Amino acid sequence: MQLKYPALFQQQCYINGQWLAGSEEEVITNPSNGEVIGHVPTMGQNEAEQCVDAAHKAFSEWKLTTADHRANVLRKWYELMVEHSDDLATILTLEQGKPFAEAKGEIAYAASFVQWYSEEARRAYGEMIPSHRPNGKIVVTKEPIGVVAAITPWNFPAAMITRKCAPAFAAGCAMVLKPAPETPFTALALAKLAEDAGLPKGLFNVVTGDAIAIGGVFTADKRVRKVSFTGSTNVGKILMNQSASTIKKMALELGGNAPFIVFDDADIDAAVEGAMIAKFRNAGQTCVCANRLFVHDAVYDQFAQKLAQKVKALKVGDGFADNVVIGPLINAGAVAKVQAHVEDAVAKGAEALCGAFAKDGELFVAPFVLTQMSDDMLVAQEETFGPLAPLFRFYDEAEVIERANNTESGLAAYLYTRSLGRAWRVGDALEVGMVGINEGLISTAAAPFGGVKESGLGREGSRHGMEEYLEMKYMFMGGLDQ
Numbered sequence: 001m002q003l004k005y006p007a008l009f010q011q012q013c014y015i016n017g018q019w020l021a022g023s024e025e026e027v028i029t030n031p032s033n034g035e036v037i038g039h040v041p042t043m044g045q046n047e048a049e050q051c052v053d054a055a056h057k058a059f060s061e062w063k064l065t066t067a068d069h070r071a072n073v074l075r076k077w078y079e080l081m082v083e084h085s086d087d088l089a090t091i092l093t094l095e096q097g098k099p100f101a102e103a104k105g106e107i108a109y110a111a112s113f114v115q116w117y118s119e120e121a122r123r124a125y126g127e128m129i130p131s132h133r134p135n136g137k138i139v140v141t142k143e144p145i146g147v148v149a150a151i152t153p154w155n156f157p158a159a160m161i162t163r164k165c166a167p168a169f170a171a172g173c174a175m176v177l178k179p180a181p182e183t184p185f186t187a188l189a190l191a192k193l194a195e196d197a198g199l200p201k202g203l204f205n206v207v208t209g210d211a212i213a214i215g216g217v218f219t220a221d222k223r224v225r226k227v228s229f230t231g232s233t234n235v236g237k238i239l240m241n242q243s244a245s246t247i248k249k250m251a252l253e254l255g256g257n258a259p260f261i262v263f264d265d266a267d268i269d270a271a272v273e274g275a276m277i278a279k280f281r282n283a284g285q286t287c288v289c290a291n292r293l294f295v296h297d298a299v300y301d302q303f304a305q306k307l308a309q310k311v312k313a314l315k316v317g318d319g320f321a322d323n324v325v326i327g328p329l330i331n332a333g334a335v336a337k338v339q340a341h342v343e344d345a346v347a348k349g350a351e352a353l354c355g356a357f358a359k360d361g362e363l364f365v366a367p368f369v370l371t372q373m374s375d376d377m378l379v380a381q382e383e384t385f386g387p388l389a390p391l392f393r394f395y396d397e398a399e400v401i402e403r404a405n406n407t408e409s410g411l412a413a414y415l416y417t418r419s420l421g422r423a424w425r426v427g428d429a430l431e432v433g434m435v436g437i438n439e440g441l442i443s444t445a446a447a448p449f450g451g452v453k454e455s456g457l458g459r460e461g462s463r464h465g466m467e468e469y470l471e472m473k474y475m476f477m478g479g480l481d482q
């Protein structure tokens, strides 16, 4: 691996400011070619406990620092991320597979959370409330919640970490993190830059290894006051159950099943562009990916033909090759899920306008566009998490709203129309946390990201993302007449 700053490639865990090896190791491979990239320690209960000890100690000091101090440390971390973005993107592409340009985009996005919360650190304002009694004062202050445990997925190995730890550190919290086993090196590189930026030892701890043992400590230890998880809905439910005995605050960013609705009055070319981004970014492996594309009968054939034409032109391959926009999927299970959704749909009458699977063992999938879809197909119920765009036909507004909402998920939705009234009416009626109106890319550090229903709890990004790491304390002072 050619890095300008080789120390970014760390094969040890970062606990209490120390880089630690383990007695056993996991092999990490490149999904593009199966080659070994490196190893990380297989750690478990003991090391997870060490992380919590270290974070608890660091918290007792960090919470007393000024907002200005925390802002400056975060600002330095942000600047280092920007300075080393080529190296970070190289590590990210190697372990996750996404094209290098897209990896650079993710690093910029990840860094933007650190920048945003370096500014927001200074704005954890409290409140004065008019008193209910004479000669008294009601004051509300904000306090950091304490030690936060984060568990993150592989699809955005950098951004899913910074959008948790940047607001946590800005608020005055400490963090213990278990990154996804597929993508530990990006997490460890971020920890190296955090160390360089001057984050005190123990404030940010990164442990790799046995998810069940580590997650067990994170959810059971009384000193951990919040669990912030991004990943599948099933694992989110397990962690919520495990956290119940110690009544932890939960942030859950879980799976989606986003509807993408194209009305007959839409700008079809803009809708096709939006669908390309909302569906095929990160090879379809994002939680806000369009999963069900509902297209009005009057524009269905036109939309299908234009979308298929663009999709056929997408170059699939290794993330470092020129002009590649679709990298490999993360593992064989991900490919199998796309295959199961395609086969199920075709068996029930769908037609594939394009798409193909690579030869055995390879993780490349040439993206699919399927037409003649029906609501009894698997893809209508489940998140595909891959490059498959299924086109469902609809006839009127009420019908499409009902079908769009007919899922346990409620993360993102997209709609394309030229009617102002319809845009707001449908936007209001969709049971989701985020809506893209005539827009396929909605993620930004400035806005609250999160879902409703089984897509989760809480928001990340914006000033609301900072509130998640703060507790309110109400103080009443009486006797002001004395």
Ligand code: NAP
Pocket (backbone or CB within 6 Å): 151, 152, 153, 154, 155, 156, 160, 178, 179, 180, 181, 209, 210, 211, 212, 214, 215, 216, 230, 231, 232, 233, 235, 236, 238, 252, 253, 254, 255, 256, 286, 287, 288, 383, 385, 411, 451, 455, 456
């Ligand atoms: P996942 O299987 O739920 O895994 C996520 C993380 O949880 C991994 O680090 C995993 O480690 C860990 N984990 C699994 N079981 C655990 C347990 N019992 N205790 C503690 N940790 C445990 O999800 P994924 O397949 O990596 O990610 C894809 C999912 O994430 C999709 O459903 C996607 O929609 C969702 N996602 C949501 C958002 C959002 O913001 N809403 C963003 C990105 C992704 P191990 O692999 O070692 O078990």
